[in-house]
Amino acid sequence: MISKSTSRVNYVCSNTTMFDNNSKYQANLNTLFRFLSSNSTNPTGFHQAVSGNGENAKDTIEAVYGPFLCRGDQNISSCQDCVTTATTTDLPNLYCPNRKEAIIWYDECMVRYSNKSFFNTMDDSWAVIMWYNGNINTTGNATRFMELMYNMMNNVIAVRAADGGKQKKFATDLVKVSKFRTIYGLGQCTPDLSASDCNLCLVDAIGKFTVSQFGRVLQPSCYAEYDVHPFFDMSTLPAPPSSQPSEPPIPSPTDEFTHSSGKVSNTGKTATLITVSTFLFVIAVAV
Incomplete structure (x- = not known):
């Protein structure tokens, strides 16, 4: 397995299943890429x-079997550009040449292919986990911060995304930590999953978050992310209720909390840890 991340691209390529140049598999893969690109609108x-x-x-x-999934807040032009880049340049030439199985994630889309059918099946066997490291000012208690985040992600976003129907399983939300701090969250599944499988996939991804002001978990069938900065189209947020109960008061800020990269526990193998910047850490795991 080869995995790598940059600030924009994350990918996992199998290094155990390869195909030869000018083979039947390569011809079928090129045809699949054309199918996906031509349907990216x-x-x-x-x-x-x-x-x-x-x-x-x-x-x-x-x-060869494969889908693309564009993030639910992307317009048609952005989706098309992302899928075209993945299928014409990045997967076949730059990142995963001659691999029979590969998956690539961008901020705007995901493209995957394999020599085995995986449609309508929840797959959480691989995960790319991202978080910020260093001093993290949560403007208050770290435990309270994470409780609010987990509640939003598990009880709002994972539920709403799963109930999205066969066209799009996507949800966003936000929660106020204090007057000056908000947590923004997003979750999405491939729409071929059942509602129960989508919820299961997202809850599994959310469970891989660690103590940080930012977290992103990319799995083959779903994607979850939160941040203290807006990162999605705010028009996708649900309409606020007519009367919203007030949040309990947040304790005054007392200190900052620090999280070190540590070790991600899993039942399979762990890929090389790749540091893409001073404070952003990425790890790929097979479970």
Whole structure:
């Protein structure tokens, strides 16, 4: 497995399954990429395609399966640009050449392909986990900060995204920590998942967050993120209720809390930890 992250691109490529240049699999993969790119104006921001899955059993062995999923707040132009970049340049040439399985995430979209069908199936076998390290000022108690974040992500976003229907499973929300601090959250699943599988995937991803002012977990079937800075289209937020109960008072700021990179526990192998900046850490895990 090869994994890497930059400030914009995260990807995982299998290094155990390779294909030869000019092979049938490469031809099918190129066809799949064309299918995905040509459908990247789909207003739902999601499309699945299969290439090479013919009546001949030999052809089926070389079949390629893949979807793209654009983030739910992206417009058609942004979605199309992201999918086109992934399928014409980044996956075939820069990051995962000659790999039979790969997945790439950007801020705007995800593109994945494999020689095995995975449609309609929740997959959390891989996760890219990102968080900030260093002194983190939460403007108050760290425990309270994380409680508010987990409540928003698990009980609001994971529920609303799962109930999004077959077209789009996407949700955003925010919660006030104090007068001067807000936590923004986002969750999304591939729409082919059932509501229960989407909720399960997001709750699993949210459970991988660590103590930080920012967290992002990328899994093949879903994606969850929170930050103390706005990072999505605010028009996607749900309409506020007519009467909103007041939050209990937040204790006055007393100190900052620090989290070190530590170790991510998992039942499988762990990829190389990659530091992409002074304070942003990324780790890929197989579970």
